[in-house]
Amino acid sequence: MIKIALAGNPNCGKTTLFNALTGSNQFVGNWPGVTVEKKEGKLKGHKDAVIMDLPGIYSLSPYTLEEVVARNYLINEKPDVILNIIDGTNIERNLYLSTQLMELGIPVIIAVNMMDIVKKSGDQIYIDRLSEKLGCEVVEISALKGEGIKEAADRAVWLAQQNKKTPAVHHFQSEVETILNRIEDKLGSQIPNEQKRFFAIKLLEKDDKIVTLMNVVPNVEDEIKEIEDMMDDDTESIITNERYLYISSIIDECCKKNSKGKLTVSDRIDHVVTNRFLALPIFALVMILVYVVSVTTVGGWATDWANDGVFGDGWHLFSIGTTDYENAVEEYDRAEQILVAFDEGEDVAQIMDEEENVTETVTLNDSVVSKANEIAEAGEPDPSEFGVWVPGIPGILESGLDALNCADWLKGLILDGIVAGVGAVLGFVPQMLVLFLFLAFLEACGYMARVAFIMDRIFRKFGLSGKSFIPMLIGTGCGVPGIMASRTIENDRDRKMTIMTTTFIPCSAKLPIIALISGALFHGAWWVAPSAYFVGIAAIICSGIMLKKTKMFAGDPAPFVMELPAYHMPTVSNVLRSMWERGWSFIKKAGTIILLSTIFVWFTSYFGWIDGQFRMLDAMELDHSILASIGNAIAWIFTPLGWGDWKSAVAAITGLVAKENVVGTFGILFGFSEVAENGTEIWTMLAASMTAAAAYSFLVFNLLCAPCFAAMGAIKREMNNAKWFWFAVGYQTVLAYAVALCVYQFATFFTTGAFGIGTMIALVITAGFLFLLCRPYKESQRLNVSSVMSSK
């Protein structure tokens, strides 16, 4: 089996090429650090060849965990050929890695990517001359457009079959070469001959991680001292300078820049979006817009259709006849209320419009009553008379189960359990798809990479770097990959802090909770959904400030160097694929873990003891269920947070299995399938169970508290320490509780004026927060390295 390793700088297009060559669907992000582990795929058209997509690296002197992964693979696994992808628009920096790859004693083929952009900008790269100077095969490709990739892969396979090592054509100046020869001699037979030069250079550079790959480490201190004294510099700088001098000589001969000194379109956009004063307001505006459109407007309309139609009573095809039907239903309800008032001997009828929340007073006289009689006698309007009526899933299932004469408990399990629970979760899929569409676009066009740079300015003030924002960015999809992405952070303390705070950013599973609270308790107010996102960011910032002042996390901020990719218009297929992949993953989850959870919740909530007899309960007897007993035992914990009823308590607890379960559990406990006939009753039932202050407190608690078990597992793996894991989970839960308590107590105080012991506790907690936020740092901020923006 031929092993081809894809190696290159971060964000040079390795994963795009990997997907194109293997037919995989690995996520491609327009920012560095998307891939933190190697991934294997079979090369299309070559049965005996596999490709390994390695995390992006700038050099073979690793600083971060994913760089170690890439280097160790290249040294230990010894692939048959290295396909080195270099970004043609930034060839100088990319060749730095190439010069090191060629020292590994493995055949190397260089693929110059993004040649279409190079040509468009009027620049020129003379491929033949580059190949001649580097002493290896060089081909030009455009991974995004699929140009030249097959030829590059075929060439790589051919090279592997030839097993012809790429000779290192680069030689350092004679003094360095002499020292390297001496070190190579000291290595003896433990290192294969073809790798000796690489190991010698690393030992000379004082690479402390290389010794882990050696059985016996020769003493090279004399050689290091000799060359440092001779050249008046440290060895790492000597080697780096030598490499760049060599690369400069290649660039002079092989490349012609047309756009030297000119501002690119990306540069011009960056002048605005990364502007010191405008950057944050623009970011806030973008995120508000994204959440408002996703949750409140476009996504909200689509979700209404899903909840009221697909998982409700049904819907009119293309909405033809909907307005007439709704008017007819309104007329019918009005007539019913008039007749009830007339029967009770009233002179006037108070007609309640629950949707609009207004009351109309109608004076009862003969003509009004006779008209109402006429409408009522005609019967409840039949939706199928107003257009093509498509019945909802619960209706179809109920008819089917009735036709099969199913037992009531089985009908209950399917309709009140599975359909109510899974349906309540799936009803939010349209909102999620819209959100994923926006996020995919912002990620792919390059804006999100800028956000990391923008956030660096804020994060740096409390000792974290913008690098911590990358995991949070990934965490908007799911906390698990977000936590894993923290591997790109070199500083262990910063990495641990990032792991602890990444899940504060609302992931896709929390979106249904946000949408539910926004719709049910705040009548779809535009600010609720964006505020959830900003609560997450505020929690991260405040946690950073507080934790950085403790001994465990104290330390100077790490420098943040990040290459900003050029803006580009993402392809429609890529954006749609990204959206669909995330959406489909959510749907699959609803059909597995959520479905099983709903069965458990239904069983425990619809069975219980009444008068000493264990039996199935009806919807009005749920307070006697097993789940109610469990919920009541823990509900008191949440009383200070405003939602101390058993239903909310068990919903929050089931959210630990998967956050979507919060909504699924509400769906079962508030009888989603039964009450959704007029579309909005589920909201009314939930709204009646808690105040707006309690609802926002519930939302905040679920956003910030310990994540689902999958994310907790990821925290445990990445922390690699039980104490740290429990500290992280404990911190998240305590913070969520404290913030939710303050939210509820202060909101209640300001809206009702009620002042009690809870308000006093909230004041004490706030004072504690302020103290932790404002107390001085014990260690001074000495590091003055500012983030470097190396935009093209």
Next chain:
Amino acid sequence: MGTLLVGSIVVLVVVMIIRNMIKDKKAGKSIQCSCGCGHCPSQCHHE
């Protein structure tokens, strides 16, 4: 009869879900993660 038929289908679906979840777990995939394998930056989920 209807109860037996529908009940059997429900049991079959549940058994299949559990079987798949065990299979995924053995393959090193998370059974709760909703990132989508394509989005996973790690190797444990790759397909």
